[in-house]
Amino acid sequence: MSDDMVDQSEENQPKTLVAPSAPDFLTIFRQEEEAELAKYKSYANSAVYADHLQRALASLQDPSEFQAGDLVQWKTFLRGAAYPAYGSPAIVVEFIDRAEGVDADDERDDVVIGYLNGDQDLRMITTDSRRLTPWDASARK
Structure with a gap:
C-alpha cells in the first residue's frame, strides 16, 4: 500500500x-x-x-468509651454508612477534635474507623462515636 x-x-x-x-x-x-x-x-x-x-x-x-485500636460495631438502628455491615467489626483509628458550634443538622463526626473492604484494603470513614458500641464477637453468625 x-x-x-x-x-x-x-x-x-x-x-x-x-x-x-x-x-x-x-x-x-x-x-x-x-x-x-x-x-x-x-x-x-x-x-x-x-x-x-x-x-x-x-x-x-x-455513649460508649473507646480508644484507638478498639474493635467497634454499629449500634442497632444507628448505622451511619453502608460499611461496615451490621455486626461486623471496625477498628477505631483516631478521634477528631471537633470545634464547638457545629450546625444542629450536621453529624457530629468525631471518630475515624477503619474496615477491610472486599479487596482486603483498609478503608476509613468518619462517623459520630455515639453510633458505635464495642464489637460483640459472640454475636457473629
Missing part, C-alpha cells in the same frame, strides 16, 4: 462507545429515590416504627 492510500476498513476505524444518556441515569436515580421513599413510608406507617425510633434515640444517648 502506498503512502497516499488510506485503509478505510471497519477494523481500523475509531470505535465509539455508546453510554446511556443523561436522562437514562436521571430516570434510574429518580426510580431509586422513589423506591427508597416508598420503603420509608411503609416502615414509618408500621406498628413498630415509633418504638424503633425511641429505641434509636435511647441508644444514641447512651
Whole structure:
C-alpha cells in the first residue's frame, strides 16, 4: 500500500462507545429515590416504627468509651454508612477534635474507623462515636 492510500476498513476505524444518556441515569436515580421513599413510608406507617425510633434515640444517648485500636460495631438502628455491615467489626483509628458550634443538622463526626473492604484494603470513614458500641464477637453468625 502506498503512502497516499488510506485503509478505510471497519477494523481500523475509531470505535465509539455508546453510554446511556443523561436522562437514562436521571430516570434510574429518580426510580431509586422513589423506591427508597416508598420503603420509608411503609416502615414509618408500621406498628413498630415509633418504638424503633425511641429505641434509636435511647441508644444514641447512651455513649460508649473507646480508644484507638478498639474493635467497634454499629449500634442497632444507628448505622451511619453502608460499611461496615451490621455486626461486623471496625477498628477505631483516631478521634477528631471537633470545634464547638457545629450546625444542629450536621453529624457530629468525631471518630475515624477503619474496615477491610472486599479487596482486603483498609478503608476509613468518619462517623459520630455515639453510633458505635464495642464489637460483640459472640454475636457473629
